[in-house]
Amino acid sequence: MIRRLLDKPGSVDLARFQATVAEAARLEPEVRARPELLPPAEAAIGSAEFCAVMREAAVRTLGQRPYDVQLVGTLALLHGHVAEMATGEGKTLSGALAAAGFALRGRRVHVISVNDYLARRDAEWMAPLYQALGLTVGWIGQGSTPEERRAAYSRDVTYAAVSELGFDVLRDRLRTDPADLLVPAPEVALVDEADSVLVDEARVPLILAGAADPGRAAPEMATLVRRLSRGYHFEVDDEGRNVFLTAKGTDTVEKALGISLYDHPGTVAEVNLALHAHALLTRDVDYIVRDGRVHLINPSRGRVALLQRWPDGLQAAVEAKERLAPSETGEILDSITIQGLLTRYPEICGMTGTAVAVGEQLREFYNLEVAVIPPNRPCVRVDEPDRIFATADDKVAAVVEEVAAQHAAGRPVLVGTLDVAESERLDLRLRARGLAPVVLNAKNDAEEAAIIARAGARGAITVSTQMAGRGTDIRLGGAAEEDGDDAEEAVRRLGGLYVIGTGRHDSSRLDDQLRGRAGRQGDPGGSVFFVSGEDALLTAYAPDAPLPDADPDGVVRNPQAAWTVGHAQRVAEGVNLEIHRNTWRYTRLLERQRAELLERRDRILHGDAGARALEDACPERYAELRESAGEAAVERAGRQIVLFHLDRCWAEHLAHMADVREGIHLRALGRLNPLDEFNREAVPAYRQLLDEIGRRSKETFESVDVTRDLAGQGLARPTATWTYLVQENPFGSEWDRVFARVAAALKGRRRRR
Template structure:
């Protein structure tokens, strides 16, 4: 029986189909220009860019120019890249231009699609940002598509880690700028720590296209971007506390695998208190006394490190370091660190060197960063499952763009076994069978441990010719992935999300030529070999297609349907044949945690024998429901985090806008005078209560505070004895004395120096207080949840108390600025009144719930040249022993120009 909704879809098409159909008329309009533009010379075609810009200046909008501009890009791509945009790619470009997300399957040419909307919006001259997931893709795409942009008369540049401020400023000034989400957010935070407009590198947030938008705006958005400075070394404390955890038993703590949380039981707390007391680390009688807040934080992290984090799944130990494994891609992430002291707890657990912690100086979530853009768009192969979140958080619609050719992939129902062992036996047989048939097979696993377990089983079964692609071997990943479509190839991969390389049936000709011919000089011999490799690839592709195309075999379901869909999408590229299938067991994490506990006994009663599988569409539907539950829970967590960050974001905007106003103002006399008068008003109000008699005034205290804050010794007690004197008179006399002293000081310094001192004192005071305020908000955030026990809404409590803290910070700003300006004396004139430089600091991308940090101690705010050693001194290129800790992604201090991880920091 067909539902009414199903019948309507059959007759009228889905909402997405109807939306896509609306673009037909514009596609015809673009096609109408093709013959005309094909007849133009290169110079005439390039001249269209100036023509479009003139039309925009005359009042036309980018939407008015869409058809001719897209036609120019199509013709330009044919000449500069040897590629022509398909009609479906034109649809993708229109979706991006409308400020929505274009969902396009793997291999449909998203990189080329972006050029349409990028060119059109870059004509306004306000800068277009193309956001990628890593430096490699940013550089590759900018170089590749840059040929087209430059051919059409646009400027293009890339921002990667290690660039100086001058290089960044030049890159942002281009029409098109390619960069990672981290670099963009980091530059925004750094800009708001500068002391002059001229030092800032970004020029606004006009239009951005986010590649792999689900990865950046969903997965990465769990983690705020943070700039931090070092705290005191507490490595000994981590090591001491770590020794206590193995002394606890399972009855001393509760583990919640669903929420990934662990907590001490009452018995566990008592046992821990005895251990801490014996070691001299407990202050007072209880672990939860206010004096023990830091100790509670340390013991909780130590317990998490031991009970929630597994070696070779969540991290590996390598070169005296804890290296995190990305749960989405399975890659190693050298340089990333867990925050909030969790990484130090893991270092203590594994017995490696414990690195020092950092204190937050500035932070922003990616949600709040990307919502600053006037127009935002994105593209990915998998966004529909997260459409609700994109709409709710970012106001972005998801539109599925049809494929250029019909998808031929066969998606089979899942096979469910009772145990891991049975499942892996079946998988090994299936892989051997596919390899014998000559069908290329990509096997997806969810962890390093499982990929290596499967590899070992295949060796025992006699299959030796296969590739393992996981975090341990990520250096060769691009080549391994590119050749995974060769007939009979077996590739075992730990999560395939966001790897940036297509799997082509028969293999990738360009990569084979680069690998096999290397630096062979151009000439007849090289040309002959290239022709031979191309012919070989063509033959192998036909063999792979005859064997059924790429077979994607997944060994487990991920918590997110999107990650499963990304793996499936590797097969069936551009109309190629393909096949996908998931092998599951009741012992898999998703089945065990979210599936029915009675399923095992039910299957046994139904007579399911060993090595038999159950295959039914109902199983797929039940699993999809479990995945939807997990996705909804993760969405709620992100949404809740964002609600709290929105409170800080409002305050951050006020502070950052205030800083820009102060930098732009030609002089600050009025601002500084207002601060001084507000400080005097508050000072007088504290010591002369409203409607109080003169004998109730605290004149001696007011005199002392005037000395402290205003550097003025005033006869306030004598004034108070004058007959008929009022509170306003006292206030006015103090104001006059302070204004006079400030004016004399300004005259003594000279006008330019006075303005320089005022601006820098105000900005530095704002920065200092804002950092203190961030620490206070962190502390408030960590304890406000307990208000729920008193039937009070933690979020409302956080909002009201955060506002009070902000008001208090502004009052402190007025007082501290006044105090410093009234006391400052000129020892020697500043050299040409240059503004202070922003100090070197570490950048982090850390998750407040899991603490994952992808930038770690190595992502330094390098403004120019080589980063300093740990002691702040410049590093000697000839002396590696004196370099101290160098971040994996920093430029190598030897001066080679390579990243440290590819030079002196390369793994042996």
């Protein structure tokens, strides 16, 4: 118990799993001697026999014998935990063995990944294992057709990117024919990179939109704010999460627009959006421009966030800032957060390299416990203390010198930067020193596998924005087929891969994931982080705790400096946790309302509940239509009418609640609790929604011709729909933004008076 406490493990005791695996080792010769591999019976799932059979299945089909620790991880997953397994410890195989165990119990399993590439790779890689056990497997990607998706969902085990699964769930919510449904009832979710999906991206809403509107007229505001100067016309708060006009800025905007600004709330919103896009969102840090479009960058993985966008107004403002044509916008028909998507599953488990740091959130939001799986071989990586500098220039110069020194010795170096712009600046500095780094960032992530395969070669220099969720190990010596064992041994003698971080991340987990690229499976390796007092982490989250004075060489050696860096990171993690909690508090009631409404919708879709409701509401009209058109036609029309108005009213309810939430924090000025006020608005609004569905359905049924196409009689659905993700809270919580905006407005009014 003391050892586990000192190791800061999760709360799951592994003793019983380890005993089961030890017993499986004794059964291994017997199972190996069987000519045919018979899958274990359902009652044996999780037993020693199960472990022995699954180990032999992996040997026969994949040529891989699972380590004891991989089987321990498998058992932890089968018992509904999150397994923390270090980089290179074989999470993919452990997950497949667990998925097979659930499937052999008759449970439908969705293995949820962070991207299409990993979903396809893992499904195809593990397919022989599943087939040997009599199971079927499929995968879903962004380019999958409806037929391919239906086939994949019919398999025992389905691999899918979390976004694609969510979009299919949303599309199913608008189906009007049961035969068109794709996604089966949720049973088991096995989540890869669980901390990223369940925590980092939990509050990201997935959106289904339709009935496109023309893009907003943002170019005028973008032109206006380009003329404004920071410190004179506008100010940015200390944490860089909000921007607001000064009194002089307000006067300038009012003269340019010819209005009294705060008498026009809509114009205030447009100006603020343009100002936020201009002052707070930075090209090649928060987004890139490629092929004439704005692409957001996933802050935790350094990749382009596929299909992701900001809320429409801010998206349009950024596009106007970059002088691009506005992208399509439209009415939100339905949405679901990733957390809401995953809590639909009766059973959730997952695996990742860094779960302990978010153990509190996993327990709070999903009732999940963390099982820390020890490595197969002890980690011998040398993690050096941070090297802290007074200025960013001193830090970058030191990074370049360190890379040059390690390269001169022949040691492969992986440099992890915080954003695209930094990776490109560092690339230029290294090339100026005569070095030839390879850059992996959001602009060339299609070349990711090839770049990572070469990152462990002798003398290689790789500069990357984030390594979380890359899904590929760095082999010492480079790709096996290229360099072989001699090259691997040569790099081992040099000390293995050396990881350099150019700054601490907002989350210690991202630091650990970067470190974890070195020292896999007992390999030698090293890591060090370079930090400066001008880094965004310190200026945003520890502005009142300056670093101690630096020595003449620019290095801060006072032990207080390390405490300050750790303090800033802890504050950042606390802020992000509070945003997660706050978002879930507001979405939880809507999720319950959505679930109740979906139950009602399913009764209508799969039965005659819609027709019976209309028969009760309009008995004479129902009898008349049944006599003239027949029972089947009336039931079919009744189903379509009620479904149309249910979906229409839900979209309106979402729009109304979005408006309520946007302004709810203003009520705090009257000493009211914003969350209580939101719930007080949401409950009667939902009751009104139910009444409105009945009223509109009755009104339509009284006048519609059930023998004709209903779409031409006012029941036309969107001709096209599209899906995307919204990055909420790009500048912090609504509380911070609204109060800063209100304070600035009041301050500006007082100055003018």
